[in-house]
């Protein structure tokens with residue numbers, strides 16, 4: 702059996718004021734998989750993601766990386782994109798934020814320049830490279846932070862709401878980049894409160910209940926059609942599930958959860974009609 706890239710066991714985390722944000726959560730992430738952490742606001746997604754990224758130590762339970770290693774020995778193999786892009790962009794210019802990770806890896810100046818040029822082109826940041834990050838729009842900051850997270854070419858990317866507040870074109874850019882990463886075998890964990898996003902970014906979903914516990918762990922189909930469990934987690938099923946639930950002619954278990962599935966279902970319905 703291959704070693705998990707991250708293995709969290711019975712993890713509990715209390716914020717300094719005593720708030721229990723994650724309560725006995727277990728999650729094993731295998732290499733090359735795409736996992737979504739789904740939960741309502743305040744469910745504990747960001748806290749769990751930071752535990753998985755080794756940014757906090759759990760109060761109880763353990764988190765280990767790449768087969769029982771300590772995070773300090775593997776930090777350059779992980780990247781964590783925090784929910785607030787401001788926490789990620791701390792250099793005087795966007796260019797320096799993109800150079801920061803590769804510099805830590807001691808790449809040559811030519812290699813660093815190549816990476817920055819490539820990332821800037823891919824995420825439409827060329828015209829922003831010499832600006833201080835605090836003079837960017839919210840969506841521009843998210844793009845810059847995403848590019849910075851990719852700059853070290855990590856094996857595991859932990860992303861907190863990577864497409865929130867993005868317009869359609871920039872959302873597509875990030876989703877395409879996530880597809881490319883998956884094709885390259887990079888492991889991704891995406892935290893989101895949006896069930897509609899899950900099929901586009903994950904093959905497996907871990908649902909967090911309102912009290913920081915993992916209440917479901919399965920395929921997008923299993924979790925996103927479990928209407929009752931989503932409700933108790935404070936969420937609604939994806940738009941497609943709700944739409945097809947309202948239509949006659951589709952069995953509740955066969956309801957589409959993704960756009961490609963919806964297309965197939967609709968074609969079948971139209972052909973029957």
Ligand SMILES: Nc1ncnc2c1ncn2[C@@H]1O[C@H](COP(=O)(O)OP(=O)(O)OP(=O)(O)O)[C@@H](O)[C@H]1O
Pocket residue numbers: 716717718720721722740741742743744745746747748749784894
């Ligand atoms: N710094 C903090 N100090 C105290 N409590 C905190 C802190 N940060 C978060 N919390 C609490 O921990 C719980 C989980 O918060 P967390 O940010 O992990 O949730 P989330 O699922 O990411 O929510 P959102 O969808 O709003 O981003 C919440 O009850 C929140 O109020």
Ligand SMILES: [Mg+2]
Pocket residue numbers: 746747748784861
């Ligand atoms: Mg959050």
